[in-house]
Amino acid sequence: MPDTNCHPNPIPGLRTLKAIDFELAYLALLTSEGLKPLSRWEKPLDERSLESLRRMDMVTKQIRRTVKTGSDVIETVFSRSPAYIDLYEKRFENTAVDKSAETQRFEGFLFGYPPCCIEQYIIEPYARNNLPEHEQKLLFHWACSNCAVTPLLLPAYERVYNRLNIIE
Numbered sequence: 001m002p003d004t005n006c007h008p009n010p011i012p013g014l015r016t017l018k019a020i021d022f023e024l025a026y027l028a029l030l031t032s033e034g035l036k037p038l039s040r041w042e043k044p045l046d047e048r049s050l051e052s053l054r055r056m057d058m059v060t061k062q063i064r065r066t067v068k069t070g071s072d073v074i075e076t077v078f079s080r081s082p083a084y085i086d087l088y089e090k091r092f093e094n095t096a097v098d099k100s101a102e103t104q105r106f107e108g109f110l111f112g113y114p115p116c117c118i119e120q121y122i123i124e125p126y127a128r129n130n131l132p133e134h135e136q137k138l139l140f141h142w143a144c145s146n147c148a149v150t151p152l153l154l155p156a157y158e159r160v161y162n163r164l165n166i167i168e
């Protein structure tokens, strides 16, 4: 008989998000745990999903952007911190989606990426690193080679991932 005390209390909203999309739920849990200051889902979300994020003590905002073709896209950002939502909104609302080094640095800062990994990615995206594939897959940033920060993050990310996996 499993010891039910080992199981964390179900987080309101998380089960709903997991049913919609596992990756969305993983991002939401990483962010509500404070491992990521802010996260972005590159699509609009319906009211039910937004409510689920809010039930995890986060603030949400839909941000309008434009792409090269001229069409609008709606992104959803969420964070425990209204100030980070505000930073994102002020910088990116009604702007074109871009991949400049400056943008990658600011996004990386907001998303909780190690600065060394951001700089390496700007020079050469997906440069060879020494992480096993299953560890790289837990992350949203591409680890730089011999990263000094990522190995410290991985156990925390793995705990969140495993916790989400046991939720039905």
Ligand SMILES: [Zn+2]
Binding pocket: 114, 115, 116, 117, 118, 143, 144, 145, 147, 148, 149, 150
């Ligand atoms: Zn690094």
